[in-house]
Amino acid sequence: MDKKREEKTVKKNFDFVDTIRCISMMGIVFEHSAAIQSGIYSSTFDTAVESSLIQSFKFSTIAFFLIGGFLINHKFQEYSTKQYLKNRFKSTIRPWLFWLLVYVALMMIDRYVSYLRGGDDAVVTNFLGTTWNHFVFGLCYTSSWFVLNFLLCICILLIFKKYLYNWWFGVVLGIVSLVYSLNLYHNWFVTNHSMALFGFIFYLWLGVILNRYFDRVMNYINRISWPIMILTVVVLFVLAILESFELLSLGSKDAYNTLRVSNIIYSFGMFALLLKIGNIEVLQKKMEPRQTTFGIYLVHYVLVVRLLPLIFQPMKLDYLNYSVWVNSGIHISRFLIVYGLSFFLVKLIRLTRAKWIVGG
Template identity: 45%
Template sequence: MPNFVKLQQMTTKNITKNYDFIDTMRFIAMIGIVMEHSSPFLGLKLNTLHDQIIQTVALQFIKFGTIVFFILAGFLIGDKFNEYTTKQYLGRRLRTTFKPWIFWVTIFIILFYIDECVRYFKGSDSLGFTDPIAYLLDRIHFIVVQTSFWFIINFMLCITILLVFRKYMYKITFGVILGILSLFYSVNLYYDWIPTGHTTALLGFVFYLWLGVILHKYFNEFISWINKQSFLLIAGAVLITFVISCAETINLIQLGSNDSGNTLRFSNIIFSLVSFLFLYKYCNFSVIEKLKPRSMTFGIHLLHHILIIIFLPMLLRPMKIVYAHQSAWSLFFLQFAIFILIYATTYAIVYFIGKSEKWKWTVGQ
């Protein structure tokens, strides 16, 4: 009996230690998300196959972030199920997540209006003054639908769906239904039945949240399985799925798709899941813990797109850097330079806000 108790304590200790992977993986996933959002390739339509390949490779290798985030969030939900009722959990999420979201959306809108004021007093056309209501609604739509702020709305919707169907949570049939909903958006990329943007795929990400809940339930079995897998196998799977994802993107470009890099492409789903395995097993770097990922990641998510939309153009304009006029290779290297600038600046702002007892709640601390 003493040996059994000792073994049980060791197992519990190992599992608790392995939970640290969440902070590390969220930190790495956020790096990918910030780099994608700040990439000069984003939204550009390049004409030659050579340029399209460079663009695709530059964007695809960081494309795992969103799905990985949902899986990790689902894991945490599974961890909290026994501690909170549905009402308690949603209430807690609204306080800790939605309140900072509202604050920064408001700041975003204020900054847009400041920009409009500058335009107006310089004699340029300003919708913010000629039709302020229309401008306000347009900016709210832009922020909620076309920037990283969509994630919180979609995330809260996904959580609500899971909790409403809580009694079916661990049913495979429920997971299959959610998986089919996600794959619908994959197929829709080729038929355009509904708008294809991943930010409008309101039901497309619930499956990955559910997958995280299932991962939590069977975490011991997952650890046992992943420990048996070789580096060659997992790294090979990442490389193969990366190439296939690039190929699908190029194919969608050739078909004239307006959303060829959609997160819910079937090939990117597989790439993201395989990347999750690789990150879990090989990227639990202790140095990341020194960067305080648990307290920094949410704030970085909230602020980085404000810097990209509002402040980055102020820097690029005097330097006369116009993305459409640059070569594909110039854009490739520019992507990394801009990412370093945006990430470092956002990190510094979140860090100093976190030092303030009065304002640290705005960055989730």
């Protein structure tokens, strides 16, 4: 009887994980589908609209690391470090590298077409150098970087595996994350995401702890009434927007950084709300997040970088002179195109022998 109850609990946990995984991936794709640089509006109201749109899904990256940690907790116990890394790298690195090389190939084709039209000749005079530059850019300055970052975080947790459930270990990781938060105000180092090598380990560790104490956490969350939970998330949402305003007033180029203190707390609030909501069955049945999420992540950044320019550049859109409403509509349109096509391509690829390229 106890065994059946345990199996049922595990099944329920994975249902909730898949729901959050699906919503988080939508948020990540939405963020990457932005058409313009943030902070271009002089009006406070327009900036507030822009901030609200961006902030709405800003919980996604931290939520993704939390559920990543939730899932690996059992794996750490079931497999040796060597076995786990072997399985993880086999299922992750090969498809990741494939799409990174697809990105590089498409960029080189684009540069060659530009050269034929009278553009820069570096693609023919310095082919290897140009290829390498695109590879480095794809590795460090696109969403492809987060796959390696995620694996790095896992490796660090494995190195310190014997301290995994030590609260002081979590405190140290939390302090490291806060350094990145404070850096937004002090500029000790550049704030782009490729520098945040160790900024997300804490959230992976926190996911591990959530798995261990899941029943206690859910008992606490379920005691919170819906009005209080929703009001709390709304307040945290507003505070996150206010911090973005503060960073914009300081001239920050990264005012919507994921590791803002207010966004970290907002992400926790949204994650708790999603835990309280639980499994959303329609997402499970229609979106199949367990089978498609990783593939969508791998495919979408190639579509953002190469497909969207082909669609929108010929329109010669004047973003700087459009209203915030028009630009928001364009942002949403770009998201629908990218996410819809990514989902369709992943589903299609999974029907073929090449399904390994989307993690199948």
